[in-house]
Amino acid sequence: MSGARFRIESRRDSAYRRDTLWRAAMVHRISGLALALFLPFHFLALGLAIEGEARLDGFLKWTEQPIFKLAETGLVFLLAVHLLGGLRLMAIENLPWRPGQKTLATAAAGVALAVAALFLLRLI
Amino acid sequence: MGDTLDVWLWRGGEDGAYRRYEVPQRQSQTVLDVVTYVQRHLDPTLAYRFACRVGMCGSCAMTVNGRPRWTCRTHVSKVSDGGKLEIGPLANLPVIKDLTTDMTRFFEKWVEADGRFVPSATRHDPLPRISPESDARVEADAAIECINCGICFAACDTVRWNEDYLGPAALNRAWTLVNDERDAGNTSRLEAVAAKGGCHACHTHQSCEQHCPKALNPTASIAGLKRRTMKAFIRGEIK
Amino acid sequence: MNVRLFVWQRITAAIMAPLVLGHLAVIFYATTNGLSAAEILGRTRGSVGWALFYGVFVFAASVHGAIGVRQIAAEWGRVRGTALDLLMFLFGGLLFLLGLRAVVAVVLP
Numbered sequence: 001m002s003g004a005r006f007r008i009e010s011r012r013d014s015a016y017r018r019d020t021l022w023r024a025a026m027v028h029r030i031s032g033l034a035l036a037l038f039l040p041f042h043f044l045a046l047g048l049a050i051e052g053e054a055r056l057d058g059f060l061k062w063t064e065q066p067i068f069k070l071a072e073t074g075l076v077f078l079l080a081v082h083l084l085g086g087l088r089l090m091a092i093e094n095l096p097w098r099p100g101q102k103t104l105a106t107a108a109a110g111v112a113l114a115v116a117a118l119f120l121l122r123l124i
Numbered sequence: 125m126g127d128t129l130d131v132w133l134w135r136g137g138e139d140g141a142y143r144r145y146e147v148p149q150r151q152s153q154t155v156l157d158v159v160t161y162v163q164r165h166l167d168p169t170l171a172y173r174f175a176c177r178v179g180m181c182g183s184c185a186m187t188v189n190g191r192p193r194w195t196c197r198t199h200v201s202k203v204s205d206g207g208k209l210e211i212g213p214l215a216n217l218p219v220i221k222d223l224t225t226d227m228t229r230f231f232e233k234w235v236e237a238d239g240r241f242v243p244s245a246t247r248h249d250p251l252p253r254i255s256p257e258s259d260a261r262v263e264a265d266a267a268i269e270c271i272n273c274g275i276c277f278a279a280c281d282t283v284r285w286n287e288d289y290l291g292p293a294a295l296n297r298a299w300t301l302v303n304d305e306r307d308a309g310n311t312s313r314l315e316a317v318a319a320k321g322g323c324h325a326c327h328t329h330q331s332c333e334q335h336c337p338k339a340l341n342p343t344a345s346i347a348g349l350k351r352r353t354m355k356a357f358i359r360g361e362i363k
Numbered sequence: 364m365n366v367r368l369f370v371w372q373r374i375t376a377a378i379m380a381p382l383v384l385g386h387l388a389v390i391f392y393a394t395t396n397g398l399s400a401a402e403i404l405g406r407t408r409g410s411v412g413w414a415l416f417y418g419v420f421v422f423a424a425s426v427h428g429a430i431g432v433r434q435i436a437a438e439w440g441r442v443r444g445t446a447l448d449l450l451m452f453l454f455g456g457l458l459f460l461l462g463l464r465a466v467v468a469v470v471l472p
Contacts, residue, residue, distance in 0.1 A: 015191050032431045040461050047465045049469050090377070092328055093328075286437065
């Protein structure tokens, strides 16, 4: 038996992907990946300061456009949700088991959204 | 009752397809009743497994409307999607035929995780006195009732994505043995579950815990293994 | 994933928890009246404190991110063996070098 290919014939084969905790795991993974891919650009932008204050300022002026502010809000959300989800995981791994993980996961996403919303509102 | 169910059963091997059957709906009908009806009245070539019919053996586990379940303990009324049922073999295992899977891989992982008791005494030694209230025994007892039905293994996406992963059942069993005071095999066992594909590959999706028909919690067991192996690693007890 | 990678992942995660909170606070503070180079650099230039804060952050993020990306590459990208390790070290190295450069850029007086 090849062992490597287990067919998903139908969407129904994985109904459990609608479960809160599975989705929480995906949010954690995708947010981590997005942050990891964003970081090199973040570092390159800050590195502009090597060429002098004016160079960095030129770039920062560019980021005042609304589309950038929206992107920054997204990044704040990603950072917050990844942190909070990660704390939930570390608690599972290092503290005695506690039930109510679905609630905790939902709360983590909620708080992250609130933080991002607060960030956006302060800019308007 | 008069109504019929729209039942789709997986037929064939890996490259099979779902085939449609009409099954009369009955009161208190279970999914196993439905599958049995098809085999006895509509198509005797249907292959499926069951044994006890009463939720003790775990043989009848299949994928029902997208979730792995014991078919003998799943009432049609609870899972029917407007009269439609889609029943397939358990995921993450090779399909032999129709609704039966080859569980060899599942048990091989069990062995790989050192899921086997290693004695520390002989018949000539006095019986060890283990208090059921001791912390270790409480941990072991919480996880010991596993009957190897394979549902957690089928529900786990990490099993699906990482072919080295030992899986929730094997790791859960290893955890019970790690907590067994009489067991002498823990150094080797901790190394087995700390290797590639061991407990650290678990991403805490909790699909295992959500689907276990015996309400076991492999996620918690695996978390316990993570703690133990991390400690052992930092102390240099395992590589 | 094995116990060694796991330990690095979790320890860098633990280190970064307070650093991320600090960074979020900085983000909120710095964006209060629009971002400007003068304001950022006025804070970071010549500061040993910020150098340490962001230096540690860069190191931890590089390790943590590289291991995370490794897992995704293995599970979703079907990358195996030496290629997987190479990917992890290259990506981690890239983050670390670019990150250190950024820290130097804003901290050097």
